[in-house]
Amino acid sequence: MKESDLIQLSVDIMEHYNRNDLSIFFRYIDDSFTWIGPRQGQISHSKARALTAWIDTDHQIEFRISNIEATLLPASPRSWEVLLFYDVHGQLSNGKTFLQPQRAQFSWVLKQNEYRLLVLHFSNPAAPDERDLIYNTWGDSDRSDYLTRAVPFRESSNSYIMIRGTDKIYFRHLTSSIMWIEATDEGRHSKVHTREQLINCMDRLSFFEEKYPGIFLRPHVSYLVNPHYIKSLRRFELALWDGTVLPVPEKKYTALKNALLT
Numbered sequence: 001m002k003e004s005d006l007i008q009l010s011v012d013i014m015e016h017y018n019r020n021d022l023s024i025f026f027r028y029i030d031d032s033f034t035w036i037g038p039r040q041g042q043i044s045h046s047k048a049r050a051l052t053a054w055i056d057t058d059h060q061i062e063f064r065i066s067n068i069e070a071t072l073l074p075a076s077p078r079s080w081e082v083l084l085f086y087d088v089h090g091q092l093s094n095g096k097t098f099l100q101p102q103r104a105q106f107s108w109v110l111k112q113n114e115y116r117l118l119v120l121h122f123s124n125p126a127a128p129d130e131r132d133l134i135y136n137t138w139g140d141s142d143r144s145d146y147l148t149r150a151v152p153f154r155e156s157s158n159s160y161i162m163i164r165g166t167d168k169i170y171f172r173h174l175t176s177s178i179m180w181i182e183a184t185d186e187g188r189h190s191k192v193h194t195r196e197q198l199i200n201c202m203d204r205l206s207f208f209e210e211k212y213p214g215i216f217l218r219p220h221v222s223y224l225v226n227p228h229y230i231k232s233l234r235r236f237e238l239a240l241w242d243g244t245v246l247p248v249p250e251k252k253y254t255a256l257k258n259a260l261l262t
Contacts, residue, residue, distance in 0.1 A: 006115065007070045007170050008162060010082040010106045013117075018063035018088065026051065030109070030116035038102065038124040064089045065102075070170035075107075082106040101125055161212055163192050166200040175215050179240060181208060181224040193244075219248045219256050233257060 009028070016024050026047075035044045035053075044050050068086040075081055084104045091097050107119035161178060163171040166189065179193045183205050190208075192199040205224050208216060216224035219238055223246050231239045233256065236248045248256060 004162065004164060004170070006080060006108060007072055007082055009115070010084060010104075010108075011068060011070065011162075011172060013106075014065060014084060014086070014104060018065055020062060028115065028117045029120075030111070030118050033117060034119045036119070036121040038122045061090055066174075068172035070172065071168060072170070078110040080108045082108065159212075159215075161208070161215075163199050164202045166202055171199055175212065175226075176228065178215075178226050179229045179242060180226060180244065180246070181205060181216070183222040187222075193242075217256060217259055219246060219252055227260060230260065233260060 013025050013028065016022070029047050029050065031047045032045075033047045033050055035050050036042065044053055065086045065088055068084060070085075071083045073081040073083065082105070084106070086102060086104075088100045088102050089097060090100070101124070103123045103125065105119070105121040105123075106117060107121075108115050109118050110116075159175045160172050161175050163173065165171060171192075173192075173194055177195045179195060181193065181201075182191050183189075184191055184200075187204060190201045190203060190205055192201050205218070205222075208224055209218065215226065217227050217230075218224055225238070225240070225246065229240045229242070231241045233239075233248070233253075236250055236253055237245055238248055238256070239245050
């Protein structure tokens, strides 16, 4: 299993977990599994206790997660830590929605050629406290711009793209949030332009074309474009809604125009 596959597996488990589908979660947890929840006293040792706890849990609230960032840290030749940072969106029976930023740490180990989950640790970040003179402003990540309310559940049904960042952080974005991608380092890497951020990516443009067919158009050897963000096309350039203007070679102009008309 590749590094990106272990991250994808962790994301899949988390998504199904929040939808109250625990089948994939139970499939991978080890007999010595430990679950640590975000609240005081929420801890369970062993797979058997975890199964009992979830069987006894009865609620009708489903959750969705978005804005996922992931990092994989090799702990040993046969063990890995996957860190997920994401937002949890919930919808109550009265129709009201809420949002909670959350983190999850997956501790994986390879046993008899199978990946087993040893520990799953959740935490909810606490708001800054001016009385805290040490940890109030310490850190290198700014996630202070959280939404004040959850996004509609319908967005969760859209497809996603996993982006492998150059700083060993994985980003998971809705395909609808990717505007365009440009080749860098003589085509060996790329930069992904989303509605919210610019991500330096380890993969080539060809990776996105092969992994996510039908999502992007390629108006130039150095660019991929999400057609939903194209504002106008003329000889020999296209304009995006964010003001970006990209060149379109003469040989590609007709094919691009026909693709936009279909």
